Amino acid sequence: MMSVETEIRFKLNGREVSLKVPVAMKTLAMLRDKLGMTGTKYACGEGECGACTVEVDGRTVNSCLMYAVDCDGRELVTIEGLRTPEGLHPVQQAFVDHGAVQCGFCMPGMIMQAKNLIENNPGLTREEAQRGLEGNLCRCTGYTKVLDAVEAVVSGKSCGSRP
Numbered sequence: 001m002m003s004v005e006t007e008i009r010f011k012l013n014g015r016e017v018s019l020k021v022p023v024a025m026k027t028l029a030m031l032r033d034k035l036g037m038t039g040t041k042y043a044c045g046e047g048e049c050g051a052c053t054v055e056v057d058g059r060t061v062n063s064c065l066m067y068a069v070d071c072d073g074r075e076l077v078t079i080e081g082l083r084t085p086e087g088l089h090p091v092q093q094a095f096v097d098h099g100a101v102q103c104g105f106c107m108p109g110m111i112m113q114a115k116n117l118i119e120n121n122p123g124l125t126r127e128e129a130q131r132g133l134e135g136n137l138c139r140c141t142g143y144t145k146v147l148d149a150v151e152a153v154v155s156g157k158s159c160g161s162r163p
């Protein structure tokens with residue numbers, strides 16, 4: 001069967017990207033299979049687990065549900081875009097410091113969601129963080145250490161909160 005492709009252009013982690021994608025391809029598949037950005041994970045594929053969370057124009061989305069063609073003209077940030085030459089992003093560092101990472105499979109999505117919550121909600125409380133992370137499922141941690149890490153970044157008590 002012939003696959004219809006269309007050309008899209010968007011910004012990915014600060015760099016301009018231009019490529020052809022099948023019209024039925026999802027953003028997650030484009031990131032992983034076309035662009036080699038395998039940090040964003042495939043788990044449920046149905047918008048239920050948050051493993052595939054990325055930012056699109058500053059808002060978090062489940063990339064397994066979004067069509068790649070809808071990335072045209074947008075700005076995407078994935079987990080690969082958080083690290084700088086100076087080191088891990090403060091949220092990543094806090095997750096490490098607080099032992100919030102076990103098998104790690106949920107972590108790219110969890111960290112993207114946590115970062116977005118922290119950036120958009122000054123003074124984010126632990127309860128608000130818990131609600132905001134409800135769409136990100138983890139089979140390992142029980143969430144306590146995840147919330148400890150988020151709380152430490154918000155309160156500035158984590159070395160992960162350095163600028």
Ligand code: FES
Nearest residue numbers: 045047049050064
């Ligand atoms: S893989 Fe997208 S929400 Fe689970």
Ligand code: FES
Nearest residue numbers: 103104138139140
């Ligand atoms: S650390 Fe294993 S699923 Fe979250």
